[in-house]
Amino acid sequence: MSDLDILRKIPDTGYREPAPTHDVKEFYNLVHARRSVRVFLDTPNEDSVIEKCLELALLAPNSSNLQPWEFYWIKDRNKLEKLRNYCLGQSAARTAPTLIVAVAKTNTWDRNRKKMLELFDQQDPKPPKGAYTYYKKVAPMAYYLGLFNWFGFLKKVLSFFQRIMGKVVPHAPTSYCDMRVWAHKTCALACENLMLALRAHGLDSCPMEGLDPHKIKKLLKLDSRSEITMVIGAGKRAPNGIFSKRVRFDSQLFIKKI
Numbered sequence: 663m664s665d666l667d668i669l670r671k672i673p674d675t676g677y678r679e680p681a682p683t684h685d686v687k688e689f690y691n692l693v694h695a696r697r698s699v700r701v702f703l704d705t706p707n708e709d710s711v712i713e714k715c716l717e718l719a720l721l722a723p724n725s726s727n728l729q730p731w732e733f734y735w736i737k738d739r740n741k742l743e744k745l746r747n748y749c750l751g752q753s754a755a756r757t758a759p760t761l762i763v764a765v766a767k768t769n770t771w772d773r774n775r776k777k778m779l780e781l782f783d784q785q786d787p788k789p790p791k792g793a794y795t796y797y798k799k800v801a802p803m804a805y806y807l808g809l810f811n812w813f814g815f816l817k818k819v820l821s822f823f824q825r826i827m828g829k830v831v832p833h834a835p836t837s838y839c840d841m842r843v844w845a846h847k848t849c850a851l852a853c854e855n856l857m858l859a860l861r862a863h864g865l866d867s868c869p870m871e872g873l874d875p876h877k878i879k880k881l882l883k884l885d886s887r888s889e890i891t892m893v894i895g896a897g898k899r900a901p902n903g904i905f906s907k908r909v910r911f912d913s914q915l916f917i918k919k920i
């Protein structure tokens with residue numbers, strides 16, 4: 663069996679989850695209502711709401727379900743003040759009662775892969791063999807880079823020749839840079855979940871990458887394999903919180919039908 667067969671085969675696990683229906687209009691309203699808010703009221707957010715929104719963030723789709731993210735909800739006043747400063751003192755960071763740092767993790771995939779296998783072992787009935795193979799063999803092949811990227815380099819060379827031979831070669835990170843993209847991609851999806859969840863609870867948000875990542879990493883005592891995806895300010899919108907009407911260019915510029 664080739665590794666790709668795992669993706670092609672439809673397993674009969676017996677599990678069924680019928681598609682639910684939703685209020686589409688409410689969803690449209692929610693997406694339209696989310697704006698980047700730069701001035702917040704001085705009203706503290708309820709912890710329980712932030713907790714629920716963070717839980718919803720964790721439901722975002724993520725690569726191989728390896729969940730390469732962390733969310734730091736800064737509660738300590740001293741740290742919060744520092745963080746506001748490290749977000750360049752911008753108004754959203756200065757006024758938001760809650761700041762959450764979204765962190766992309768490039769080095770937790772192996773821990774989480776093992777956790778997944780442990781979870782499989784506890785399940786009854788057991789997941790299909792392909793699921794085990796995925797986390798035992800495919801994931802390490804895809805995400806392992808090795809000391810000084812020796813395995814990443816090998817993957818790069820092999821995939822180069824496979825492409826020359828006309829093969830369809832699945833994308834896999836072949837450098838630390840690729841791993842960074844991989845982790846940020848997934849982490850950003852969770853950020854959008856978080857911001858929509860906040861809006862659904864009547865709160866607003868501002869995603870920020872205008873910040874000093876080195877200082878923030880030091881503040882949070884993060885290792886070198888952790889990257890700041892963005893800081894999200896959250897709170898109640900001040901009357902002057904949105905500076906102008908939403909601007910988007912013509913969708914034809916971005917949506918290509920081919």
Ligand SMILES: Cc1cc2nc3c(=O)[nH]c(=O)nc-3n(C[C@H](O)[C@H](O)[C@H](O)COP(=O)(O)O)c2cc1C
Binds near residue numbers: 698700870871872
């Ligand atoms: C990754 C990212 C980084 C951003 N950084 C900042 C920032 O540092 N400061 C800020 O005021 N807005 C920031 N924004 C908000 C954008 O400016 C905003 O999303 C854009 O202007 C569109 O406006 P809207 O969110 O209201 O639709 C950022 C947004 C994203 C997605």
